[in-house]
Amino acid sequence: MSWLLVFPIAVPFVTAVLAYLVRMSFWGRWVSLAGSVVTLIAAIALTVAVLREGVVAAQMSNWDAPFGITLVADYLGVVMVLITAITGLATAIYALGEIEVRLEKLGYHALFQTLIAGVSGAFLTGDLFNLYVWFEVMLIASFGLLVLGGSRAQLDAGLKYVALNLVSTLVFLSGIGLLYGLTGTLNMADLAGAVAEVENQGLVTVIAMMFMFGFGVKAAIFPLFFWLPASYHTPSFAVSAVFAGLLTKVGVYALMRMFTLVFVGDVGFTHEILIWVSAATMLTGVLGAAAQTDFRKILSFHIISQIGYMTLGLALYTPLALMGGVFYLVHHIIVKANLFLVSGVANKLAGHTDLNRIGGLYKSSPVLAALFIVPAFSLAGFPPLSGFWAKYLIVKAAIEIDAWFIAFIALLVGLLTIFSMTKIWGMAFWKPHPDGIDPTPDRVPTRIRLPMMIPIVGLAAMTVVIGFFPEPFVVFAEIAALQLLDPEAYVTTVLGERP
Numbered sequence: 001m002s003w004l005l006v007f008p009i010a011v012p013f014v015t016a017v018l019a020y021l022v023r024m025s026f027w028g029r030w031v032s033l034a035g036s037v038v039t040l041i042a043a044i045a046l047t048v049a050v051l052r053e054g055v056v057a058a059q060m061s062n063w064d065a066p067f068g069i070t071l072v073a074d075y076l077g078v079v080m081v082l083i084t085a086i087t088g089l090a091t092a093i094y095a096l097g098e099i100e101v102r103l104e105k106l107g108y109h110a111l112f113q114t115l116i117a118g119v120s121g122a123f124l125t126g127d128l129f130n131l132y133v134w135f136e137v138m139l140i141a142s143f144g145l146l147v148l149g150g151s152r153a154q155l156d157a158g159l160k161y162v163a164l165n166l167v168s169t170l171v172f173l174s175g176i177g178l179l180y181g182l183t184g185t186l187n188m189a190d191l192a193g194a195v196a197e198v199e200n201q202g203l204v205t206v207i208a209m210m211f212m213f214g215f216g217v218k219a220a221i222f223p224l225f226f227w228l229p230a231s232y233h234t235p236s237f238a239v240s241a242v243f244a245g246l247l248t249k250v251g252v253y254a255l256m257r258m259f260t261l262v263f264v265g266d267v268g269f270t271h272e273i274l275i276w277v278s279a280a281t282m283l284t285g286v287l288g289a290a291a292q293t294d295f296r297k298i299l300s301f302h303i304i305s306q307i308g309y310m311t312l313g314l315a316l317y318t319p320l321a322l323m324g325g326v327f328y329l330v331h332h333i334i335v336k337a338n339l340f341l342v343s344g345v346a347n348k349l350a351g352h353t354d355l356n357r358i359g360g361l362y363k364s365s366p367v368l369a370a371l372f373i374v375p376a377f378s379l380a381g382f383p384p385l386s387g388f389w390a391k392y393l394i395v396k397a398a399i400e401i402d403a404w405f406i407a408f409i410a411l412l413v414g415l416l417t418i419f420s421m422t423k424i425w426g427m428a429f430w431k432p433h434p435d436g437i438d439p440t441p442d443r444v445p446t447r448i449r450l451p452m453m454i455p456i457v458g459l460a461a462m463t464v465v466i467g468f469f470p471e472p473f474v475v476f477a478e479i480a481a482l483q484l485l486d487p488e489a490y491v492t493t494v495l496g497e498r499p
Helices: 002-021 027-053 075-098 101-105 108-124 128-147 152-183 188-197 201-219 237-261 267-290 295-316 319-350 366-380 386-400 404-430 446-468 471-485 488-495
Strands: 056-059 070-073
Touching: 002 027, 002 056, 002 070, 002 075, 002 108, 027 056, 027 070, 027 075, 027 108, 056 488, 070 075, 070 108, 070 188, 070 488, 075 108, 075 237, 075 319, 075 446, 075 471, 101 108, 108 128, 108 237, 128 152, 128 237, 152 188, 152 201, 188 237, 188 488, 201 237, 201 267, 237 267, 237 295, 237 319, 237 471, 267 295, 267 404, 295 319, 295 386, 295 404, 319 366, 319 386, 319 446, 319 471, 366 386, 366 404, 366 446, 386 404, 386 446, 386 471
Parallel strands: none
Antiparallel strands: 056 070
């Protein structure tokens, strides 16, 4: 099992080194693509093992838990690793058409693969200090990708991005130190029992709030999200897509893991705060999107809005709500990454992402218009696409516990999301181009257009499949939610005991 757990992390790191060594030649892009394929194979192999065993764990260098470095995968962890590998491969293919040779020589592919390794490591680690390490790997790689190219807008965005994320890291690291001082361990499975035995539970709640703040910045929840809309529209579209799909989800994953496994002693307080924070996140994100007229800025604010649904699944803290939160995580990664990829093709065809300066895309490229409709409608929650089932589970969970106001907020945000997606459709696809430009596909060479369209088609197909055949995905999410609520199998597998 140790190799199965190591490969999704090791392969991207090896690929990053090889891609950097050949970055001055055209081989860098093909090394990155090949590494992404192998990473996906490794993620699939690990998924098969988890489906067979339920939870798998390994202790690096045979140091027994809780003293050594633990890698562990349950249903939630492994589906996040799998969807990371899928997103990584889709973005690697897209980069063949978009990323300029200049950026490749500056180390784009090495930074990209390092980011994928950091994300996978965060999903597989069973130790809080190593979670901090993976956060730092992600921060360094993402900052490098964000400022790659060195434009004024990128440097300004990078400064805001790294400053606020360093604040969250400082709070997170301080919480780790305090938690270790209380319990003498940082192994997550070991903490599940150690935290419950601490006499001063009030201090544990204070530490829990520090973790909520630290992870909340990473997840871009209200009111800690300002770094995201200030930065996600500035790098290349491939970078925006992988950021939108994965980075904030690591923060959501960390919240789900810690506030179901470790910080469960004062649920009435911590999760009540999460409920109202989630509602505020949904509302502010969707209202921010409604006020924008740039394709990527609208999508960036919608990341914030949709994060609120995921954290709401955790906050409601019922099996159905957590099931909806897990389902929403997977659905949103696919849909949001795809929408950013679509925006990149629109930019190539129409020459800009400002909706006031583009148009005519439906007439000139009906295929792209149809491919936009699929993730856009899914994001808004139209049946029977994947977003409908995700929202349905969350809203039903809220109604079941008589949280009628929260259910109303969730439905209202869905309606406002339709407004934003309709605005993009009307201004970018339906109205004529204001400059009279004919944004035909012939304006973009086939060698560029084809690799950019392939991942869009693939991700749209996944959205449709999940929407029309939701049962296996719902069942998977249900098992993941039950494992979160009853972590006995997780704890005993990590600590070397069997239930």
